[in-house]
Amino acid sequence: xxxxxxxxxxxxxxxxxxxxxxxxxxxxxxxxxxxxxxxxxxxxxxxxxxxxxxxxxxxxxxxxxxxxxxxxxxxxxxxxxxxxxxxxxxxxxxxxxxxxxxxxxxxxxxxxxxxxxxxxxxxxxxxxxxxxxxxxxxxxxxxxxxxxxxxxxxxxxxxxxxxxxxxxxxxxxxxxxxxxxxxxxxxxxxxxxxxxxxxxxxxxxxxxxxxxxxxxxxxxxxxxxxxxxxxxxxxxxxxxxxxxxxxxxxxxxxxxxxxxxxxxxxxxxxxxxxxxxxxxxxxxxxxxxxxxx
Numbered sequence: 001x002x003x004x005x006x007x008x009x010x011x012x013x014x015x016x017x018x019x020x021x022x023x024x025x026x027x028x029x030x031x032x033x034x035x036x037x038x039x040x041x042x043x044x045x046x047x048x049x050x051x052x053x054x055x056x057x058x059x060x061x062x063x064x065x066x067x068x069x070x071x072x073x074x075x076x077x078x079x080x081x082x083x084x085x086x087x088x089x090x091x092x093x094x095x096x097x098x099x100x101x102x103x104x105x106x107x108x109x110x111x112x113x114x115x116x117x118x119x120x121x122x123x124x125x126x127x128x129x130x131x132x133x134x135x136x137x138x139x140x141x142x143x144x145x146x147x148x149x150x151x152x153x154x155x156x157x158x159x160x161x162x163x164x165x166x167x168x169x170x171x172x173x174x175x176x177x178x179x180x181x182x183x184x185x186x187x188x189x190x191x192x193x194x195x196x197x198x199x200x201x202x203x204x205x206x207x208x209x210x211x212x213x214x215x216x217x218x219x220x221x222x223x224x225x226x227x228x229x230x231x232x233x234x235x236x237x238x239x240x241x242x243x244x245x246x247x248x249x250x251x252x253x254x255x256x257x258x259x260x261x262x263x264x265x266x267x268x269x270x271x272x273x274x275x276x277x278x279x280x281x282x283x284x285x286x287x288x289x290x291x292x293x
Contacts, residue, residue: 013232014049016057017201019069021193024243025204027236029056032229046073054082067091067181069198075099075178080143083180091195094147094176102137102178106147109134114151116185121157128153131188137178146183150175150192209239242267 012033018026031053033044057066067089068074075092076099083090096103114130121127132149139145156169177195181187209216214235221227245251246263255261 011228012046014046014053015201015205015236016053017205019197019200019204021197022247023200023204024247025200025208026240026243027205029053029060030233030236031056047076047078050074050079051082054086058086065089067194069195069201071198072098077140077143080139080145080180084143089179089181091177091179091181091191093195093198094178099139099145099178102139102145102147105137106134109147110149116188118189122154124157126155126157128155129189129192131185131192133183133188135183144180145178146181148177148179148183148188148191148195150188209235214239 014031014033015027016029016031018024018028031049033046033049035044065088066086068083068091070079070090070092072093072095074090075094079090079092082088094102109132112132115133116131118129118131119126120129130151132147134147137145137147152173152175154171154173175192175196177191179191179195181191183191206216208214216235219228220231251263251266254266255263
């Protein structure tokens with residue numbers, strides 16, 4: 001990419017993330033998007049990288065049950081085939097221009113009454129959700145897909161807990177997915193919630209590494225592509241260790257005891273300790289012996 005007198009080069013990587021509702025976003029495998037050396041007909045891309053990454057995941061975690069969460073790029077035949085071959089479940093974002101033959105079958109269901117309506121309170125909002133679903137949509141005479149739509153209306157609550165009447169206090173969002181999980185009324189909220197966990201890949205994953213001290217956008221090595229890859233791998237390991245530490249009982253309890261203490265403050269204290277103190281272990285006893293020379 002060129003900007004005035006500066007040329008910037010980017011390296012692309014496809015990262016598999018294990019995400020959970022409590023905020024964990026762990027990297028079990030990495031796939032680099034890179035063209036082969038010498039002559040080649042087509043450039044490498046994310047879809048090709050996914051095929052390679054899926055082989056790596058299946059090799060290292062052959063018996064692990066997986067549900068693949070992915071964005072609008074992934075609802076297409078090759079990915080459906082990979083998931084079917086590996087016996088993986090999937091929940092993929094469906095957008096208006098994706099899977100035209102499937103979209104034609106959804107014209108009427110979108111206009112019908114919801115299959116389920118729910119209401120809940122989340123912090124300062126009332127959340128009214130409407131769900132539509134259709135099972136057994138055949139795609140390319142080969143794959144059976146199930147469709148889920150969740151329309152969510154968030155209304156700000158007043159100090160007394162009642163709904164506000166002003167329209168500007170209300171927002172509406174629409175989410176649509178295709179999945180190979182057979183849908184039923186009682187599991188619609190859980191499937192929709194699982195589909196939205198994909199955003200944790202962006203927030204707790206890449207956004208954290210870009211803006212919270214990991215330096216994801218830094219090249220680290222100017223002369224060696226292999227060294228740059230190694231640094232990136234170490235970054236993933238560091239992020240994993242930090243997340244497990246932050247979610248540990250000891251840290252959670254410490255934050256509860258000291259309400260004004262934040263994770264950032266704790267990490268600063270630990271960094272200072274590593275810089276200024278020498279840790280000596282003798283017979284499994286740990287002693288702090290003053291500032292480092």
